[in-house]
Structures are given as structure tokens and as C-alpha cells.
Amino acid sequence: MNSFGQKLRFSTFGESHGVALGCILDGVPAGLKIDEKFIQSELDRRKPGKSEFETARKEADKVEILSGVFEGLSTGTPIAMVIYNTNQKSKDYSNIKDIFRPGHADFTYFHKYGLRDYRGGGRSSARETAARVAAGAIAKLMIKELGIEVKSGICEIDGIKSKNLNYEAAKKSIIFALDAEMEDAQKEAILNAKNEHDSVGGVSRVKISGVPVGLGQPLYYKLDGVLADAMMGINAVKAVEIGDGILSSSAKGSDNNDEIRSNGFESNHAGGILGGISNGDDIILNVHFKPTPSIFKEQHTVNTKNEELDFSLKGRHDPCVAIRGTIVCEAMAALVIADMCLLNMGSNMDGILKYYK
Ligand SMILES: Cc1cc2nc3c(=O)[nH]c(=O)nc-3n(C[C@H](O)[C@H](O)[C@H](O)COP(=O)(O)O)c2cc1C
Numbered sequence: 001m002n003s004f005g006q007k008l009r010f011s012t013f014g015e016s017h018g019v020a021l022g023c024i025l026d027g028v029p030a031g032l033k034i035d036e037k038f039i040q041s042e043l044d045r046r047k048p049g050k051s052e053f054e055t056a057r058k059e060a061d062k063v064e065i066l067s068g069v070f071e072g073l074s075t076g077t078p079i080a081m082v083i084y085n086t087n088q089k090s091k092d093y094s095n096i097k098d099i100f101r102p103g104h105a106d107f108t109y110f111h112k113y114g115l116r117d118y119r120g121g122g123r124s125s126a127r128e129t130a131a132r133v134a135a136g137a138i139a140k141l142m143i144k145e146l147g148i149e150v151k152s153g154i155c156e157i158d159g160i161k162s163k164n165l166n167y168e169a170a171k172k173s174i175i176f177a178l179d180a181e182m183e184d185a186q187k188e189a190i191l192n193a194k195n196e197h198d199s200v201g202g203v204s205r206v207k208i209s210g211v212p213v214g215l216g217q218p219l220y221y222k223l224d225g226v227l228a229d230a231m232m233g234i235n236a237v238k239a240v241e242i243g244d245g246i247l248s249s250s251a252k253g254s255d256n257n258d259e260i261r262s263n264g265f266e267s268n269h270a271g272g273i274l275g276g277i278s279n280g281d282d283i284i285l286n287v288h289f290k291p292t293p294s295i296f297k298e299q300h301t302v303n304t305k306n307e308e309l310d311f312s313l314k315g316r317h318d319p320c321v322a323i324r325g326t327i328v329c330e331a332m333a334a335l336v337i338a339d340m341c342l343l344n345m346g347s348n349m350d351g352i353l354k355y356y357k
């Protein structure tokens with residue numbers, strides 16, 4: 001069970017090889033039009049088994065709304081959604097029953113909880129992210145009403161960087177590549193690694209547009225801090241950059257500052273956030289995913305008795321988790337922004353008076 005958000009709170013439940021996964025999203029204002037087709041289309045973008053670039057595990061990921069929606073509108077009560085697992089094949093994992101996969105959560109999970117749910121990673125499997133995408137779809141519907149949109153795509157695979165960023169191109173790409181010109185090389189890198197029983201990492205670029213000035217706080221609930229936390233909470237994410245990110249530590253102030261005109265900022269090195277508060281420009285995140293830990297190459301490890309051994313893994317795994325991970329980044333970003341919008345309603349007296357008078 002995890003919980004996230006202050007006004008728009010959500011928790012997820014379920015394991016990769018359990019009966020089902022799902023979420024409870026609490027705090028959605030009543031009267032929001034809940035477009036179920038849209039929620040399903042978001043799940044379809046993330047679901048596994050769509051191509052050779054993804055895990056071979058085929059899940060329909062059909063989402064069912066259990067509560068909180070009546071006649072197509074949110075009722076203001078908790079929205080519960082469930083997604084049943086249908087293609088677990090848990091027997092494939094019997095050979096790693098007592099073995100810790102390097103790079104996965106097996107070692108830490110076992111030492112923390114004293115048990116080993118070896119069925120496909122259990123709770124630590126990114127299968128859970130299906131539930132986040134369902135919750136994120138509702139957050140997207142809410143912020144759309146406020147003119148805010150979240151888009152994303154892959155801007156780097158195995159060190160191969162995109163030159164142009166085209167969010168419309170990413171929608172049509174099987175690997176969600178932002179740059180059609182670099183897509184073939186990025187695809188090749190994934191398939192080469194897969195053929196060599198290995199995996200590759202990648203970077204997702206997230207763009208949040210239409211955000212008003214004023215979301216977030218200068219300290220302790222900084223918009224950049226909360227977004228980074230949300231992204232780092234996604235499986236396999238190892239770094240998050242806001243705007244120019246890492247580059248800004250080697251830039252001069254005169255290059256890094258976004259000069260201000262009466263009609264807005266001249267550039268966007270800051271990535272749309274200053275002092276923990278949105279500045280009205282696009283919010284830009286670079287989310288870095290490590291290569292998939294479960295690879296079929298022989299590796300050295302220990303078992304639950306701490307005996308060393310060499311082993312070769314079986315099962316169905318993504319050769320590059322960033323691809324499907326980018327959809328999860330969108331969902332988490334939408335949840336943070338929706339939460340921040342709700343929190344912001346009472347941030348000054350004018351706003352409060354407008355509501356109550
Ligand atoms: C969408 C998505 C799909 C993933 N698919 C796999 C997979 O098929 N096999 C695997 O070993 N890890 C996969 N991962 C990554 C693991 O879940 C993750 O590395 C593991 O939970 C350990 O956590 P950590 O990498 O954050 O330390 C995936 C991650 C995401 C976001």
C-alpha cells in the first residue's frame with residue numbers, strides 16, 4: 001500500500017502475479033466528466049506485450065471502475081478501479097525461487113520482509129504502474145478542464161539522443177520516440193541488446209503545458225521537489241532533471257538565467273519552475289531509466305542462504321523499460337499537478353473570498 005498527494009490522494013494495491021491490481025483515488029471533485037474510453041486508452045498505451053520492444057507478457061489491462069462515478073460524472077467520493085491479471089505464468093519463475101536477481105528488488109525485499117514472493121517480482125514489479133496510469137488518466141481529465149496538458153516521449157535510448165522533439169510523432173511511434181529520424185537507431189539498440197540477452201536504459205522527456213503561475217511552495221512542498229519524488233518513485237528511475245538539469249551546474253549564470261519580458265520569459269532553462277513555484281512556462285522533466293535488471297545473460301549472485309552461484313534467468317522481460325515507463329511518468333506528473341491545483345485554491349485571500357463571497 002502506498003499513498004500519494006495531499007488533496008488528491010491515491011493508493012494502489014496488488015502484485016504482478018496476484019489476482020488483480022488497482023487503485024483508490026480520493027479527492028476528485030464531484031462533477032468531473034469521467035471518460036472511461038480515455039482511461040482505457042491510457043492503459044492501452046502502457047500495457048505490456050504490444051511489440052518486440054516490450055516484455056512478451058500479454059495483458060489486456062481492461063480497467064473496471066468500482067465506485068465514485070455515477071452517470072458518467074465523479075461523485076466526489078473515492079474512485080476505485082481494478083485491473084485483473086490474466087497472463088501470470090508464475091511457474092516460469094520457479095528456478096529463481098531462492099535466488100536474488102542482480103539489479104532487481106529481490107535481495108532488499110527478502111532482507112526487509114523476510115520472505116520471497118518470487119512470482120515475477122511480486123509487489124516490486126512495475127506491473128503495479130498500470131494502477132498509476134488509471135489514476136493518472138483521471139488526473140489528466142481534471143487538469144484538461146483547467147487547460148493543462150501532459151505529454152511525453154523517449155528522447156534517448158542507450159545513449160542515442162533525439163535531435164528534434166516532436167510529441168505528436170511520439171504518439172505514433174511504437175517506442176514512443178520523439179524523433180522519427182533517430183527512431184530506427186534507437187530501435188536497433190534495443191533489439192541488439194535483446195539479441196545479446198542484455199538490456200538498455202533510456203530517458204523520457206515530459207512536457208507539462210498550460211500550467212498557471214503559482215503552483216507549489218517556496219520551501220518543503222516545492223513543485224520541483226514533489227515532481228522529482230513522484231518520478232523517482234517509479235520503478236527503475238535513477239535520476240530526474242528539471243529544465244536544463246545537470247547542464248545547469250556547468251553553465252554561467254548569464255546563460256542559465258531566463259531573462260524576463262513583459263510578455264513572459266525569453267528562454268526556459270529553468271524548466272518552468274522558479275523557487276519551487278511554477279512560473280507559467282512549460283514544465284520540462286528528463287526522467288532517466290536504468291536498463292532492465294532481469295536479463296538472460298549468465299550472472300553471478302547469491303541465494304537466500306547466501307551461497308554464491310551462477311545462474312541464467314527465464315521469464316518475460318522488457319528489453320528497455322523507459323519505453324513503457326514514459327507513460328507512467330505522464331500519469332505521475334498529472335497526479336502531482338492535479339493535486340497542486342487543488343491545494344492552490346486557498347493560497348491567498350482573494351481566491352478564498354472569490355469562493356465564499
Ligand atoms: C514500465 C516498466 C516495466 C518494467 N519491466 C521490467 C521487466 O520486464 N523486468 C525487470 O526486471 N524489471 C522491469 N522493470 C524495472 C523493475 O521493476 C525495477 O528495476 C525493480 O523494481 C527494482 O527497482 P529499482 O530499479 O527502482 O531499484 C520495469 C520498470 C518499468 C517502469
Ligand SMILES: C=C(O[C@@H]1CC(C(=O)O)=C[C@@H](OP(=O)(O)O)[C@H]1O)C(=O)O
Nearest residue numbers: 016048055057120121125126127316317
Ligand atoms: C507485466 C508487466 O511488466 C512486468 C514488469 C516486471 C518488473 O519486474 O518490473 C517484470 C515482468 O513481469 P513479471 O512481473 O511477470 O516478471 C514484466 O512483464 C506490466 O508492466 O504490466
